[in-house]
Amino acid sequence: xxxxxxxxxxxxxxxxxxxxxxxxxxxxxxxxxxxxxxxxxxxxxxxxxxxxxxxxxxxxxxxxxxxxxxxxxxxxxxxxxxxxxxxxxxxxxxxxxxxxxxxxxxxxxxxxxxxxxxxxxxxxxxxxxxxxxxxxxxxxxxxxxxxxxxxxxxxxxxxxxxxxxxxxxxxxxxxxxxxxxxxxxxxx
Numbered sequence: 001x002x003x004x005x006x007x008x009x010x011x012x013x014x015x016x017x018x019x020x021x022x023x024x025x026x027x028x029x030x031x032x033x034x035x036x037x038x039x040x041x042x043x044x045x046x047x048x049x050x051x052x053x054x055x056x057x058x059x060x061x062x063x064x065x066x067x068x069x070x071x072x073x074x075x076x077x078x079x080x081x082x083x084x085x086x087x088x089x090x091x092x093x094x095x096x097x098x099x100x101x102x103x104x105x106x107x108x109x110x111x112x113x114x115x116x117x118x119x120x121x122x123x124x125x126x127x128x129x130x131x132x133x134x135x136x137x138x139x140x141x142x143x144x145x146x147x148x149x150x151x152x153x154x155x156x157x158x159x160x161x162x163x164x165x166x167x168x169x170x171x172x173x174x175x176x177x178x179x180x181x182x183x184x185x186x187x188x
Contacts, residue, residue, distance in 0.1 A: 030179030088167030
């Protein structure tokens with residue numbers, strides 16, 4: 001009897017620890033522009049993947065991996081007018097950690113920490129993947145491999161803001177991950 005109970009417990013633990021694609025690896029994405037930018041995200045959800053496109057979870061919640069992929073799986077994108085994103089388009093990252101020592105590591109594409117180079121706060125289009133369509137936003141965003149300086153600091157709970165800035169220096173979109181006051185687990 002005790003053996004059956006142990007086997008049942010193991011089966012339940014395995015069932016609840018499986019990372020199920022588009023179920024347990026989903027994170028809500030909100031628009032952070034207050035409607036002030038050209039591209040506005042509504043009711044968006046993303047799914048997190050490692051760099052081999054396997055679903056990525058931590059404790060049955062979405063786990064953002066770097067390198068990895070954030071796939072946009074639902075919601076709408078409103079484009080107020082056609083825009084051109086060129087080779088100078090950048091993704092400006094704001095990374096805030098749930099940690100009293102580190103707090104905000106990057107703010108609008110600039111490092112706030114002497115251990116983190118500015119280049120890790122502005123991955124650019126060459127590392128974010130092809131931007132496509134009138135909005136210039138693809139359904140998947142490839143997340144970059146970061147420098148060795150930031151990797152030891154990376155593991156933990158974070159909030160991520162990504163602003164898309166075109167070559168003329170105009171911010172055309174801004175998203176917040178996760179969309180609520182919760183934290184997202186990020187692993188190197």
